[in-house]
Amino acid sequence: MRFTQSILYLGLVSISRVLAIGGPTCLSFTSTQYALSTQDTPATIWIDASDWPGVHRAALDLQNDLEKVTGKRPVILNITLSSGTTDDLPGTPDSLSAPIPIIIGTLGKSNLLKLAAQLNPNINNKFGSIQGKWEAGISEVVKNFIPGVGTAYAIVGSDKRGTIYGIYDFLEQAGVSPWHWWADVPYKSHPEIYASSNITCSHGEPSVKYRGIFLNDEQPALTDWAFAKYSNGTSSNRPPFNRFFYSTIFELLLRLKANYLWPAMWNSAFGVDDPLNQFTADYYGIVMGTSHQEPMLRASPPEWNMFGSGPWNWDENQANLTKFWTDGVKRALPYESIYTIGMRGTGDLPLDESGNIALLERIVAGQRDILSGVYNKNASEVPQLWCLYKEVQGYYERGMRVPDDVILLWTDDNWGNIRRLPAADERNRVGGAGVYYHFDYVGDPRDYKWGNAHAINKFHHQLEMAKRYDADKIWIVNVGDLKPHEVSVDFFMTYAWNTTIWSKDDLDKYRNQWALREFGSAELAPSIADILKRSSHLNARVKNELINSTTYSLTSYREAETVMAEWDTLVDKSTQILNTLPSDYHAAYFELLHHTVIASRTSQAMYINAGYNQLYASQARSQTNAMADSVETLFEQDADIRDEYHGLLDGKWDHMMSQTHLGYYYWQQPMLDTMPSVTRVQKRQVALSGLMRLTVEGSKGAWPGDNSNQCAQGYNCPPPAVPPLTPFSPIPNRYFEVSAGGPTPFDWNATWSATWLQLNPSSGHIADASSGQRVLMSVDWSAVPAGTAPTGVVTLRSSTGQSTTVSLVANHTSVPAGFHGFVEDGGIISIQPEHYSRSTAVDNVSWEVLPDYGKNLSAVSPQIKVDSRWTAGSGPLLEYDFYSYNSNSGNITITVYSAPSLNTYPGHPLTYETFFYELDYY
Structure with missing residues (x-):
């Protein structure tokens, strides 16, 4: 077929050189x-x-x-x-x-x-x-x-x-x-x-000319923190984002070799909150701008609400808008700035639902006249950008253009996938192009404002494409409250400064240098870097705001428990690192890494256990109540972790982790964190079918008694069977679980019919309602002739007189001698993309592995070669060898898991085609 643990090092050492990340050391x-x-x-x-x-x-x-x-x-x-x-x-x-x-x-x-x-x-x-x-x-x-x-x-x-x-x-x-x-x-x-x-x-010179961050969606965390730390004692309800606050931001940007800022906007006005803000930015050396929806360096809507008059409508209120924008340009005249041009509607909404291009062209012309008049020179000499955000890109696609000197700022889809990059005829524009990216987002289909859920490997790949297609005049990223996105921001700026030294294969090197720089231990750095990589990878699977009790399967392939085992291992390693570091490093390690690990583990465990709670209730298991207790404990633990963060360094960061994140009911942030729903069973009652409950791997059913998941009619169902085992099963055993259906303890034991069947354990004691025991069923393949598929039956008996059975088929499959590849197991063949058998290049372009990209090991993608395109079937090829026992007329269903990728190049959509036993990616 063709188709396209880390080791923990303990101890601290002194080092003779400290690396400046990505550069020489003098x-x-x-x-x-x-x-x-x-x-x-x-x-x-x-x-x-x-x-x-x-x-x-x-x-x-x-x-x-x-x-x-x-x-x-x-x-x-x-x-x-x-x-x-x-x-x-x-x-x-x-x-x-x-x-x-x-x-x-x-x-x-x-x-x-x-x-x-x-x-x-x-x-x-x-x-x-x-x-x-x-x-x-x-x-x-x-x-x-x-x-x-x-x-x-x-x-x-x-x-x-x-x-x-x-x-x-x-x-x-x-x-x-x-x-x-x-x-x-x-x-x-x-x-x-x-x-x-x-x-x-x-x-220098840097790879990207203007490199910056956008402070956004800053309520409640950053705003409440700023009120606590920078309040001037007045009765004003305006956020005190003053020069004292921004001085810390400006210094950080310069230390990161950044040079550009979009300031906090929703209830803030950079040029008004403190009249010295713009002067201070220029004094430090920071180029100021405003966001995609704030034209002409004026905060909108806050400043329009304070100083504007009439509707936010160019055709109806041109004179007042002209004065408003002119005053903003005059205020910014002495300072280094980039002006956002164009216009969106009030409240970050579309300006005109009908897409009136002529209206927007008139607005841009009026804004350019303002710049020419105030600067007393051609507007082409004044830095400007047009941000093609959301519906604004549609204006461009339907033919609207701005003057050649204006920077076209392309955007991602709010979820880290770049929507569009310059085509060949767009890469010779004087103004050039750039990218507006997101580490934080408010809007449909759901906000994500809490935690650091950004895999470096993902946004490195997206930004590498941007650089290859010359979208390198501006890179600006929405960072929300800034914390806890420190590591993501650090790499974003490091890469923007010099894209030539950070390939997809050097990202572990970056993580290690980052860990060494921050924590000063050559011995601990590899373990810290590994925790950083693994935690961001796990979080990037599904952002915390999107997880619910059904995200991970509770019954198939041990998915939920595998996810939790990964998190538990990380928590253990991270805690060991925290306890090994000198005490003066504890706050930094907690902020930069440990908080992400323990907070993410807590929230994900809470939702997974809420899923188990609902499942156990449907199975009449008394463990239902223990899972409900666990969910409540984890819900409180989430708040405890937040409070621990707020208590660091005598409350230096109080309020900074106050963003709500649990219990979304629609796209907008919940007004109060809400625990997922839990169910309880009557703890003094015995299940109608008796005390012993039997559940099996791969099924939501429970035996004995009736359960809608046992069979289609939900009653008079046959005894359970676990999924068959083959010698090629990646999990070499199957399980069933014995648990309580009431408050009374009992003993159980098992006997089985086949000598090749092995059980561990074969008997046990259920001590209380919260107890349960898992029994692993494995096969001695030397006792099963090849090509046979015998069934082994286990009889389970309790001390209360109950009995039931569970069966397992040992399907001793084999493959031809010399075959190398993947073998069917239980009707399924699962292949990680990087495990291809052969790769064929075309025009010196081949598929490449993107480490740690995607759900598990990695992803594969064609190498980025500007303007290279192939018709279906003629491009670079990956081949995967597998062996199937399928006898259904040779028909095989192929499921491809693809990372979100958009048609960044106009006129050349991404496609792949399926053929009989063949799938080509392009």
Whole structure:
């Protein structure tokens, strides 16, 4: 047929180098050639007074952070040059043992660098390669930096952010996580820091020009937290998302080498909540924008409700809308911004249900006139985007276009699947294209706002496609409250910064580097990275908000219990890591990983046990009540975990995990967490058929007595049989369970008719109503002749006089000698996609394995090759060999589990075809 545990390492060690994720390392903590800070002498930082204010601010972070790392406060020298000589410069040490200065400067801005270039021609040779580049930088030891001054460690940027990123890259190498404030990652202590003269750390230009986050759907968690932490004591009911709050966001973005922000929006107005917000963003070096539904850098609807007049309708209220948007542009004029153009309706709804393209074209033309008038230059020189979100993409598909300089911001489907990417004739636009992505979403068919349910492997694949198709001008991701999406945000920005070093096969390397950077233990890092991978994989199967009591099968293939075993193993490993880490790492580990593990396990166990509760009730099992108790306990445990998070660090993050997530009744978040429904049976009553209850694998029925799931009529049904066993069964046994149908204890024992049948155990005692015992049935295949299928019957008797039987067929199948592939078991053949027999490439494109993508092991996908398309049957091919005993005229039903994938390339829909014994994917 053709068709297309980890090991836990305990202990902490000191490491001589800390990796800055994805980049070279120029620093070490053991003596090399040049000291930057020693136990006797702190670091000295030089910066020219003429450099950008944001660079000076970042230099203060360098000073403060290095003090925490080394224990000694560096000295900052703010250099002001009054002449073109070195007379105004301090001397530098002439001994290798004394620290050399750290010199910070931006090309074209720092007079200190200008002087160095005049006096030392080698400076231009060293840093000329980044001149005029976007956000590029070089950091290295420079001998004879300025004649007469001596050797220095230079952090030089091509522009403001290029220099700032160099400063934060230095700190990351020195042991300062970008998440030291937002996730409480401790500073790594290093009394001495050294640099080598033979290593250069360079960065930029970035793979994606604008890289940012969107704070969204921020009520209740982020808003209530901000009220508690940043309230100014006034009676205003406006969220205090002020410059003090946003300063922490701006700094985090810069530490992550991000540069772009859509601010909180639903009840917030960035330019109004604090008049200094826009100034502060520009001072830090952050480019500001507004979301897909907020034109012209004005928060909508909050600002329109405050300052607008009349309806939110261009044709009816053009004058007032023009003034409203003009005022917004004037307010943003001094600052670096990207303007969202276009218009959606009030409340993030469609502007016009009929899709009036002419209306939207008039709106865009009016907005461009505003930009030209306020900036006093052609609108093409002002950065703008048009976000093709939801129904807006329909305008584009029906022929609407915006000027060539406008960035087209394509979007995902709100669930992490990119809807559309630029076609060949769209990739030469001056404005280019980008992607708006989601880690958080509010809307149909259901919100997801709680927990981190994003597999890096999934969104890496989607963003890799975006980069290959030149949608790389903007990448912005909706992060909701920001926490607990720290790891997802970290990789999103790491990949946006440099897509060339993070292939699908390097993602374990990223996780390991992340674990090493955050927790400082080379021994523990592999185990932490594995927990991160496995927890995100399990959560990405089904988001927590979508799970219910029927998500996983309770009776077939042991699916629910396998899922819970995976979670229980993770909880055990994560708890062991938490207990091994030094206490000052506990808060960071809880926030970044442990909370996700224990909270997700708790919510999923609650729904699975609620399913068992309903099933047991239908089976007249007294264990029903124990399952109801378990659900109630887990429901309270969910709140306990939330409270534990809120109590960390004397309540630093109080309210941050207050998002409701249990008991959805429709798409919108529940107003209050609600426990899933449970059923109870009368604990003093005995089942009509007696105390002993028998249930079997693969069936919802129960024996003895009547049950609608035993047979079609629900009464006078035959004794149960478990699914047949073959030598090729992936689960080498079957089970039945004995439990109580009342409050009285009893004994049971089993006898069986076949010598090849093995039972474990063969007798037992049901001590109380909550008890049950599972009996495993296995086969000694050496005692069953090949090609036969005998039936073994087990007779079960209780001490109360009840008896019943259960049977098992041992189907001793075989395959031809030399066959390699998959063999039918119980009428089913299940194949993981990566287990193909052969792969055939076409035009140097083959199928590739995407590790940890999908429900289980992996997924397969054709390699991304821009603009390559094939007709059905002519593309790259995978072949799977299997052996079937099917005698139904050779007909086989094939079920393909496909990850959501959309027709990202216009005119070339995704297809696959089925043939007789053949299936080709394209």
